[in-house]
Amino acid sequence: xxxxxxxxxxxxxxxxxxxxxxxxxxxxxxxxxxxxxxxxxxxxxxxxxxxxxxxxxxxxxxxxxxxxxxxxxxxxxxxxxxxxxxxxxxxxxxxxxxxxxxxxxxxxxxxxxxxxxxxxxxxxxxxxxxxxxxxxxxxxxxxxxxxxxxxxxxxxxxxxxxxxxxxxxxxxxxxxxxxxxxxxxxxxxxxxxxxxxxxxxxxxxxxxxxxxxxxxxxxxxxxxxxxxxxxxxxxxxxxxxxxxxxxxxxxxxxxxxxxxxxxxxxxxxxxxxxxxxxxxxxxxxxxxxxxxxxxxxxxxxxxxxxxxxxxxxxxxxxxxxxxxxxxxxxxxxxxxxxxxxxxxxxxxxxxxxxxxxxxxxxxxxxxxxxxxxxxxxxxxxxxxxxxxx
Ligand code: GLT
Ligand code: MN
Ligand code: MN
Numbered sequence: 001x002x003x004x005x006x007x008x009x010x011x012x013x014x015x016x017x018x019x020x021x022x023x024x025x026x027x028x029x030x031x032x033x034x035x036x037x038x039x040x041x042x043x044x045x046x047x048x049x050x051x052x053x054x055x056x057x058x059x060x061x062x063x064x065x066x067x068x069x070x071x072x073x074x075x076x077x078x079x080x081x082x083x084x085x086x087x088x089x090x091x092x093x094x095x096x097x098x099x100x101x102x103x104x105x106x107x108x109x110x111x112x113x114x115x116x117x118x119x120x121x122x123x124x125x126x127x128x129x130x131x132x133x134x135x136x137x138x139x140x141x142x143x144x145x146x147x148x149x150x151x152x153x154x155x156x157x158x159x160x161x162x163x164x165x166x167x168x169x170x171x172x173x174x175x176x177x178x179x180x181x182x183x184x185x186x187x188x189x190x191x192x193x194x195x196x197x198x199x200x201x202x203x204x205x206x207x208x209x210x211x212x213x214x215x216x217x218x219x220x221x222x223x224x225x226x227x228x229x230x231x232x233x234x235x236x237x238x239x240x241x242x243x244x245x246x247x248x249x250x251x252x253x254x255x256x257x258x259x260x261x262x263x264x265x266x267x268x269x270x271x272x273x274x275x276x277x278x279x280x281x282x283x284x285x286x287x288x289x290x291x292x293x294x295x296x297x298x299x300x301x302x303x304x305x306x307x308x309x310x311x312x313x314x315x316x317x318x319x320x321x322x323x324x325x326x327x328x329x330x331x332x333x334x335x336x337x338x339x340x341x342x343x344x345x346x347x348x349x350x351x352x353x354x355x356x357x358x359x360x361x362x363x364x365x366x367x368x369x370x371x372x373x374x375x376x377x378x379x380x381x382x383x384x385x386x387x388x389x
Pocket of ligand 2: 139183219247289
């Protein structure tokens with residue numbers, strides 16, 4: 001069905017090869033379907049209107065492939081991308097699946113494993129760049145601990161910094177056009193993962209050798225697992241000029257990482273997220289890091305992928321309605337109180353401003369009388385979302 005909510009490449013929707021490649025295996029049960037192989041995924045997603053695909057090195061090239069095998073796979077994959085008019089905006093390294101990473105990659109207690117992680121990532125960066133990626137994601141799934149007495153968390157942070165500095169310098173030395181995006185998660189698969197939130201990474205980035213090259217890749221489910229407000233994390237990243245990429249999906253609060261279809265659970269939060277992205281002029285990919293329910297067959301995977309994009313576009317349409325709604329905008333105007341004189345005084349410190357501000361007449365009993373009609377605003381927002389406005 002083609003309608004106003006049909007995705008097109010210009011909407012910049014992307015999926016990880018691992019998302020539609022997911023075969024339904026979970027920690028308690030085996031595969032329930034055949035996941036889409038890389039070239040199948042490219043063909044299927046391009047028919048649905050996606051813009052591109054992203055991958056881990058080993059989603060495309062098996063970890064033990066020879067150079068000749070690697071080159072053959074890359075050649076065939078490039079051809080499929082070309083034939084379908086699809087691109088690869090982002091790439092990443094699998095630093096969590098192979099048993100060698102059982103105690104972390106860049107933060108492993110074993111210096112040899114740390115070196116291997118950097119070596120593997122340099123090769124994966126070369127692969128990503130060869131296929132056109134300009135954003136490189138780091139998700140530290142195994143970078144953490146169960147036993148805090150066994151690994152010094154301050155050392156771990158230093159090791160992680162050394163790895164980032166090394167790899168930034170590598171990218172510069174190769175003259176690649178590539179930025180890094182760090183993805184936080186509080187736990188799973190480790191008992192605790194270092195840098196549990198997007199805010200933690202935003203603080204860490206300022207300590208790097210090349211902070212301008214490094215931003216964040218927040219994921220809906222990961223902040224919501226920690227019962228945090230995801231749009232607020234995104235807002236902080238946007239405000240810092242650090243939203244280099246985003247992982248869209250959904251989740252019920254405080255559970256394991258569910259990676260559900262975008263907008264399938266917390267519709268109001270998803271609406272506000274789309275509003276934030278669209279109003280801010282965020283120009284990056286709208287990347288889905290989610291997978292179909294384990295109950296689905298291969299057709300269900302298509303329903304899942306189409307549903308992610310369609311819901312995004314429906315919410316985008318609702319944002320336009322909300323922004324154009326005179327009553328809603330009237331309420332927003334009423335809620336925000338401007339006072340140019342006071343704003344000028346409090347914007348920047350000077351001795352004169354401080355003295356004038358100390359003398360300003362600010363009667364708290366009067367101030368509290370200003371009504372804030374959030375009840376009405378929220379109800380009208382719900383009515384937009386529920387389709388009666
Ligand atoms: C893995 C994880 C995701 C990360 C991917 C990138 S891999 O599926 O659950 O959140 O974004 O490494
Ligand atoms: Mn993710
Ligand atoms: Mn996730």
